[in-house]
């Protein structure tokens with residue numbers, strides 16, 4: 204499991220994370236809510252080693268990830284699907300998938316090919332388009348490709364940064380169906396999401412991040428009964 | 441072939457080295473306005489090795505190439521944390537510092553009654569290796585062309601390697617590349633260093649061919665030209681920058697009637713091409729499409 208303690212990250216003088224602590228359990232979907240600018244993406248970047256934290260610790264299945272560079276974090280089994288930058292548009296779908304397996308050994312070639320076939324079985328639309336430039340896929344298809352590519356590194360835990368942003372409702376349903384499937388297959392997931400109604404369908408645990416701090420932590424039931432959250436996110440009073 | 445044509449072709453080949461060096465930097469997603477510095481360093485070092493120490497041209501150009509690469513490595517390490525715009529400005533400052541530095545180096549030597557060696561703004565004269573070894577302009581054209589073709593061959597091999605594929609990923613989206621476990625910093629350092637080597641190599645040949653060099657030859661305009669060739673040629677394949685060179689020098693220089701307005705014509709052409717084809721003539725998109733087609737028709 205993933206355990207974050209008092210994590211602080213800044214961009215120059217701006218402190219984006221001001222001591223974030225949270226846990227994500229194995230086999231569960233942990234959902235992080237929060238308004239724009241709350242620091243959700245910053246948290247994802249810090250966890251995956253793209254930005255270095257100023258203080259705090261990250262523990263992942265007993266290994267410390269604090270301050271590790273991105274390739275090492277990925278090797279430890281923590282993979283990120285970043286927000287808004289989903290695919291390499293000029294590369295084919297297949298090449299994008301291969302790019303997800305960079306941290307694996309060269310000797311795994313056959314296994315990597317087998318994994319690509321598995322991805323095609325799970326995401327049939329990608330199989331049809333495997334030779335097409337990824338930039339020509341629709342938004343939903345690109346999100347599927349990004350998910351499949353992250354899975355190519357065989358992660359223990361997946362970090363998803365707003366996978367439903369900018370997608371039509373039907374496609375959002377598809378994305379969540381996939382997330383549900385992955386959860387059933389035993390994958391641990393940290394899901395950053397603004398769509399609380401959809402998140403309630405899959406999440407086991409919720410955290411609310413606001414201005415770089417965790418302001419709420421609880422189960423779906425506790426969250427639905429929290430007045431502040433109800434007003435801000437569920438449109439109720 | 442007349443000496444005039446041969447010397448224009450040689451100059452095209454020489455500046456192609458600069459354009460290819462700009463290309464190597466663009467591939468990893470940053471822009472350098474300072475490649476002329478590595479070209480100049482290569483030229484000065486080659487001139488020093490051959491004219492002062494009596495070294496062979498091959499030794500001279502080789503050491504020139506290493507010096508260009510070493511300077512580029514230093515610059516790459518110093519600027520490793522800088523993003524886009526700041527990196528571009530730093531490369532420009534670095535190149536100007538090199539040029540101003542060379543203007544201060546005065547160490548003239550008297551060799552066989554001739555003055556040679558760096559002499560500040562007066563430049564470095566009597567780089568006589570090609571005279572002493574009886575190379576004609578045409579011979580030197582052949583030599584330069586062979587070197588350029590060899591470099592293209594190496595770049596072609598590099599282009600098919602994993603390292604180039606990954607460098608291009610870093611160039612397209614460095615954060616996405618990082619999330620896949622690549623180290624953008626590493627690729628930037630390697631490619632900027634390679635670019636310094638390529639420019640230094642070209643600079644060395646330039647010094648031998650020109651027999652006289654001075655710091656002001658390696659000013660901003662030289663770098664901007666090299667960069668423009670790479671940009672209009674496109675980042676799809678190393679042949680792109682060469683097409684850029686051919687368009688400017690080949691086309692514009694050969695139409696003598698407009699040679700007085702060449703800078704204006706070239707500037708206009710660059711602007712027009714970038715409006716019509718922002719990715720350059722041989723763009724990555726174009727190359728990807730060609731590859732798809734080839735696969736489709738099993739060529």
Ligand SMILES: Nc1ncnc2c1ncn2[C@@H]1O[C@H](COP(=O)(O)OP(=O)(O)OP(=O)(O)O)[C@@H](O)[C@H]1O
Nearest residue numbers: 214217219237238239240241242243244245246286
């Ligand atoms: N590269 C950067 N340089 C400086 N400040 C940044 C940078 N990236 C983000 N910030 C700031 O850090 C804070 C947190 O940003 P972050 O992107 O993590 O928010 P977020 O919760 O992901 O928002 P959104 O829902 O819009 O994606 C914001 O105030 C933002 O302005």
Ligand SMILES: [Mg+2]
Nearest residue numbers: 243244245286
């Ligand atoms: Mg965000």
